[in-house]
Amino acid sequence: MVKKKHPGKPLAQRLGTQIATLRKTKEWTQADLAERIGVEPETISRVERGATTPSLQTLEKISHCLRVRIGELLAETSAQPDDQATKIAAWLAELDEPHRSFVVDLVKRTCDHLRSA
Structure with a gap:
């Protein structure tokens, strides 16, 4: 039996898009979010581009800072910035x-x- 590929974006891209969307609704820069969770701005940039996935500890900090559950960050659908x-x-x-x-x-x-x- 062949597994079907996930029809949506890969997890890293979906997660990055959702984080970027929520960050922008708060009118924060990547540097603002990075400072709030104690990482470098480049880390946020890589996560939002889907180039890397954050550790569970960092993901927890991001979700807490953005005031959403981790599951919402990983959801298949995401809110549009507008x-x-x-x-x-x-x-x-x-x-x-x-x-x-x-x-x-x-x-x-x-x-x-x-x-x-």
Whole structure:
């Protein structure tokens, strides 16, 4: 029996694309992310290009810093950089719970108002 090749991007490229997308939604440079997790900017560059895969320890630091589960970084599909919901989710993730609730309520009320206009 012959194994079928994975129809999507190879794991390293998929992971790199997802990390780059999430980093950009936070408006961070590769150097910003590298500094936050304690690696060289070139390491982030290689990971995002899919030239290398990070160690599990580094992957854990990246996922924690970007506020996503490791599984989300490895998922077959990824958010597009211009996906507005992804950007908003990234912004919300950086707020504490009371402020997050306030913003969500404000957005809901605004959408309800605009739908009824």
